Amino acid sequence: xxxxxxxxxxxKHGHVRNVTFETIAAARTISADGQITAALFGTxxxxxxxxLIYHGxxxxxxxxxxxxxxxxxxxxxxxxxxxxxxxxxDAVLLGHTAQGRDLSPRIAARLNSGxxxxxxxxxxxxxxxxxxxxxxxxxxxxxxxxxxxxxxxxVTVRPNNxxxxxxxxxxxxxxxxxxxxxxxxxxxxxxxxxxxSEGVDLSEARVIVAGGRGVKSADGFKPLQELADVLxxxxxxxxxxxxxxxxxYSLQIGQTGKVVTPDLYIACGISxxxxxxxxxxNSKVIVAINKDPEAEIFKVADYGIVGDLxxxxxxxxxxxxxxxx
Amino acid sequence: MKRTFDTEEKIIxxxxxxxxxxxxxxxxxxxxxxxxxxIKLREEFGGEVTVACIGPSEAEKELRTALAMGADKAIxxxxxxxxxxxxEHTTAQLLASLLKDRPFDIILAxxxxxxxxxxxxxxxxxxxxxxPQVTTITHLTVDADQNKATVERDVEGDxxxxxxxxxALFTAQQGLNEPRYPSLPGIMKAKKKPxxxxxxxxxxxxxxxxxxxxxVVEVFLPPEKKAGRILEGELEDQVKELxxxxxxxxxxx
Numbered sequence: 001x002x003x004x005x006x007x008x009x010x011x012k013h014g015h016v017r018n019v020t021f022e023t024i025a026a027a028r029t030i031s032a033d034g035q036i037t038a039a040l041f042g043t044x045x046x047x048x049x050x051x052l053i054y055h056g057x058x059x060x061x062x063x064x065x066x067x068x069x070x071x072x073x074x075x076x077x078x079x080x081x082x083x084x085x086x087x088x089x090d091a092v093l094l095g096h097t098a099q100g101r102d103l104s105p106r107i108a109a110r111l112n113s114g115x116x117x118x119x120x121x122x123x124x125x126x127x128x129x130x131x132x133x134x135x136x137x138x139x140x141x142x143x144x145x146x147x148x149x150x151x152x153x154x155v156t157v158r159p160n161n162x163x164x165x166x167x168x169x170x171x172x173x174x175x176x177x178x179x180x181x182x183x184x185x186x187x188x189x190x191x192x193x194x195x196x197s198e199g200v201d202l203s204e205a206r207v208i209v210a211g212g213r214g215v216k217s218a219d220g221f222k223p224l225q226e227l228a229d230v231l232x233x234x235x236x237x238x239x240x241x242x243x244x245x246x247x248x249y250s251l252q253i254g255q256t257g258k259v260v261t262p263d264l265y266i267a268c269g270i271s272x273x274x275x276x277x278x279x280x281x282n283s284k285v286i287v288a289i290n291k292d293p294e295a296e297i298f299k300v301a302d303y304g305i306v307g308d309l310x311x312x313x314x315x316x317x318x319x320x321x322x323x324x325x
Numbered sequence: 326m327k328r329t330f331d332t333e334e335k336i337i338x339x340x341x342x343x344x345x346x347x348x349x350x351x352x353x354x355x356x357x358x359x360x361x362x363x364i365k366l367r368e369e370f371g372g373e374v375t376v377a378c379i380g381p382s383e384a385e386k387e388l389r390t391a392l393a394m395g396a397d398k399a400i401x402x403x404x405x406x407x408x409x410x411x412x413e414h415t416t417a418q419l420l421a422s423l424l425k426d427r428p429f430d431i432i433l434a435x436x437x438x439x440x441x442x443x444x445x446x447x448x449x450x451x452x453x454x455x456x457p458q459v460t461t462i463t464h465l466t467v468d469a470d471q472n473k474a475t476v477e478r479d480v481e482g483d484x485x486x487x488x489x490x491x492x493a494l495f496t497a498q499q500g501l502n503e504p505r506y507p508s509l510p511g512i513m514k515a516k517k518k519p520x521x522x523x524x525x526x527x528x529x530x531x532x533x534x535x536x537x538x539x540x541v542v543e544v545f546l547p548p549e550k551k552a553g554r555i556l557e558g559e560l561e562d563q564v565k566e567l568x569x570x571x572x573x574x575x576x577x578x
Contacts, residue, residue: 073448073457073458073459073460074457077452097481098461098479098480098481101444101460101461102448102458102460102461104445105413105417105444105445105446105447105448105449105452106448106449106451106452106458108414108445108449108538109414109417109448109449109450109452109453110452112414112538113414113538114412114414114537114538114539115413115414115443115445115538115539116539117413117442117443117444117445118442118443118444130542133442133443134442135343135440135441135442135544136330136336136343136439136440136442137439137442138547139335139336139546139547140336140338140343140544140545140546140547141544141545141546141547142541142543142544142545143541143542143543143544143545144539144540144541144542145539145540145542146538146539147536147537147538147539147540149538153538186457186489186490186493187457187459187487187488187489187490188487188488188489189485189486189487190475190486190487190488191485191486192480192483192484192485192486193483193484193485193486194483195482195483195484201481201482202481202482203481206577207577207578231578248500249463249498249499249500250479250482250500251482252499254332255332255439256332256354256355256439256499257499259442263577264571264575264577264578273333274332274333274335275332275333278332281547281550282547284575284577285571285575285577286553287567287571288553293555298553298555299550299552300550300553301553302553302554302575303553303554303556303567303570303571303575304553304554304555304556305555305556305560305563305564305567306555307560307563311560312560312563312564315560315561315564316564316567316568319564319565319567319568320568320578323568323572323578
């Protein structure tokens, strides 16, 4: 049981990321009545602190330093280490996001701490916090515990797995600012090129429409994108589609590539190689659309349609549009 | 470099641990990108590529593969994983201890291993060596005169262009390069390339430096998925039924 937990919040596209609320929920499970402090790095953080409190944080610390407006390993590392020194938390939780993955091992190494990464479930067992995380990209799971470390335990929480706490606007808002000293940054971010459409990131998407070799070309992804847009989701791909050059490797889902757990996964023209299944078979609901009735993907699908994706997907788009109206 | 199960392997749990019986081993696919990038840098700038691995003596096979790809030297820190009972902290301590007295300009690693999948070891090593890092890179350009590099990194699908001073550590993301297959002459040459074997006792580390900070209580498989429903009838009707099921039964749209 932890009495003082620090959560590093993330803001993206003008919103607190959902994974931050999920991380606060995880913090609540391992701290019971302990204090949860959420940290917001960067200037212009007005309005976000309240949301963090409404979602379960007891207090928010702002670190309003312009050097933190863009994530850099060095900048965030220095700020977070100073904050940890100041607040002396016994656990530090981050999202298992690009930022959390880059930062958490450095913090843990500096503090001589244990780090449990990519956690999908948190529970108390005989008074001790336990953390479940996928191994072999979800082909198996391991249940882990902290041993007595020198520093606080560090944990990263995978998006889309832990339910957020009910939003409660009656919670007392407690915000304070903590200045930090940031110097000697060894990296400079020159440019950020936005490639993700509609700002829906694969790892956080509630709905994913994924294409495989059956999509046949880069153009073949257009109806998939349209279906994803109608459902407010993101497009993904199998290794086959990426290797064939139909889409960017950043879309690849599988044991090499991204591991995803959306509410709805629609696999179009994907045969279902074991290394792809590892990346998506823990999705809550799986739909498979494939011409080949013997395709492995049907073995993990909740619903299957044996047919040509270029016929099925447009029909499905129309059907869903009608439902929405 | 880490050796991992081939990604085609099924996972079997026996006595609360992953069975290694009869498993095909490979170089962790992300580490393969790192090795390829190292060889490409040597082809451009000269110098030397050393591949280091913490693992059992059997890992010599994967190290020889890396040498056959074109790496110059290999180092194996031989450990008995059952005896060591380590975690990511342990591995990072071993690697940092190995690397701290050896000269290097760039450290390359995979951004994650396809088995444990935590992605901790490389950034931990960078911290212990006090060098900067860029993770999940998809492109690397080195400016040797200025002693810096410009990289592209994958940030959840977007691309960040980052400048960094050297020495530095980079972790490879898919798309960085296309790893070469070892050629037959490469395989022949690899047999004669130096492979240094280091025992735990050779590293200046105390038992307490290596003690794991976390422990695995249980390893288990996901629940077997029930066979789903293959819809039937006219395609239009199937699609209607699917939309209806997703809405009212699965409640996901």
